[in-house]
Amino acid sequence: MEFHNTHISSLSIKLVKEVLESTWVSEGKMVKSFEGKLSEQLGVVNPVATNSCTSALHLALVVAGIKPEDEVILSAQTFIASGLAIKMQGAKTVFADIEYETGNISPKSIREKITEKTKAIMVVHWSGYPCDMEEINNIAQEHKLVVIEDAAHALGAKYKGKAIGAVSRFTAFSFQAIKHLTTGDGGALCCIDKDDYELARELRWFGISRENSSPSILGERQYDIKEIGYKYHLNDVGAAIGIGNLSDFPVRLRKMQEIGKTYREELKNVSGLQLLELKNDREHAYWLFTMLVENRLNFITKLKECNIPTSVVHQRIDRNSVFGGITEGLINQEKFDEKQIAIPIHDGLTQEDVNHIIKTIKSGW
Ligand SMILES: Cc1ncc(COP(=O)(O)O)c(C=O)c1O
Numbered sequence: 001m002e003f004h005n006t007h008i009s010s011l012s013i014k015l016v017k018e019v020l021e022s023t024w025v026s027e028g029k030m031v032k033s034f035e036g037k038l039s040e041q042l043g044v045v046n047p048v049a050t051n052s053c054t055s056a057l058h059l060a061l062v063v064a065g066i067k068p069e070d071e072v073i074l075s076a077q078t079f080i081a082s083g084l085a086i087k088m089q090g091a092k093t094v095f096a097d098i099e100y101e102t103g104n105i106s107p108k109s110i111r112e113k114i115t116e117k118t119k120a121i122m123v124v125h126w127s128g129y130p131c132d133m134e135e136i137n138n139i140a141q142e143h144k145l146v147v148i149e150d151a152a153h154a155l156g157a158k159y160k161g162k163a164i165g166a167v168s169r170f171t172a173f174s175f176q177a178i179k180h181l182t183t184g185d186g187g188a189l190c191c192i193d194k195d196d197y198e199l200a201r202e203l204r205w206f207g208i209s210r211e212n213s214s215p216s217i218l219g220e221r222q223y224d225i226k227e228i229g230y231k232y233h234l235n236d237v238g239a240a241i242g243i244g245n246l247s248d249f250p251v252r253l254r255k256m257q258e259i260g261k262t263y264r265e266e267l268k269n270v271s272g273l274q275l276l277e278l279k280n281d282r283e284h285a286y287w288l289f290t291m292l293v294e295n296r297l298n299f300i301t302k303l304k305e306c307n308i309p310t311s312v313v314h315q316r317i318d319r320n321s322v323f324g325g326i327t328e329g330l331i332n333q334e335k336f337d338e339k340q341i342a343i344p345i346h347d348g349l350t351q352e353d354v355n356h357i358i359k360t361i362k363s364g365w
Helices: 010-022 029-042 053-063 080-088 107-113 133-143 194-203 236-267 296-305 331-339 351-362
Strands: 047-050 071-075 092-096 118-124 146-150 170-174 187-191 273-275 289-293 340-343
Touching: 010 236, 029 047, 029 236, 047 053, 047 194, 053 080, 053 146, 053 170, 053 187, 053 194, 071 080, 080 092, 080 118, 092 107, 107 133, 118 133, 133 146, 187 194, 236 273, 236 289, 236 351, 289 331, 296 340, 296 351, 331 340
Parallel strands: 071 092, 071 118, 118 146, 146 170
Antiparallel strands: 047 187, 170 187, 273 289, 289 340
């Protein structure tokens, strides 16, 4: 049994073959089509396809005008990429606490961390369960802060009826190999504002506008770059994988959500195990099924003996020296870090696998 699976649809294989045969492997019509399909099918707004979620997060910070010495508030319950994107911009990472019941950033803790240097809040929808976006966007409005959602885990999630990717000024997705939808490696930055969208499109390719810079007689495009641009675009090979995988995505997402529902139903009364909170105003994308367990090492060992892989996936990132070491006083983060563990949830699992996982956990550890 695998902890994650990587899905490549037969349409992806067909489209990649077509792209390779055409020899147009750079950014072209496949990327444009992938972006169009992402917004049509998933309701995300103005997606700008990139070569990773890390570059999409960095691009959001650049477009938002985050400068060295600015402070960006984020939770430590994430992958190192979220914090590194802030560091890449020279800004300071300020770690807020999480809600113990979800692993998501706590709006109360965000308020406590705001200073006159705070410019943005980066939130992470841990495991694919949306953060308290209404409260967070209200805080941002009050203090004139930019909200960037790190939705690497949350493709297909919804908050109060809206797709994640249509809620805040910026949302970054990941299409890396083991994510819900892969393009090999890749990502997208969704921008609610049209101006942000236009700027993100330019900056993902050195700051050169592909549409508005025609080549001169000398053979190179005409441009005058005034600020640093990046090589962050997705290419047509990745986009072809993505388009193919988008066709299966709704069915696969439903399957993961069904497995999540079964786990919740079957594991809700297991002693020594706490399920994470699930409010009915949001839809979980279930990239992970994280739980809080007592005697975690025993739990991991028992499941391993029964051929069931488990993982914390990511531990608090503030322990890394690059951020200056552990932030004291993150009480919920500390408890969550000791108890959290995820079991497999993906569409490669058979009904027998799911039953085996449930039965093993119910038998104790
Ligand atoms: C929360 C979070 N943010 C960002 C990333 C980075 O994604 P990518 O590998 O597409 O850059 C990941 C990757 O796992 C992640 O889990």
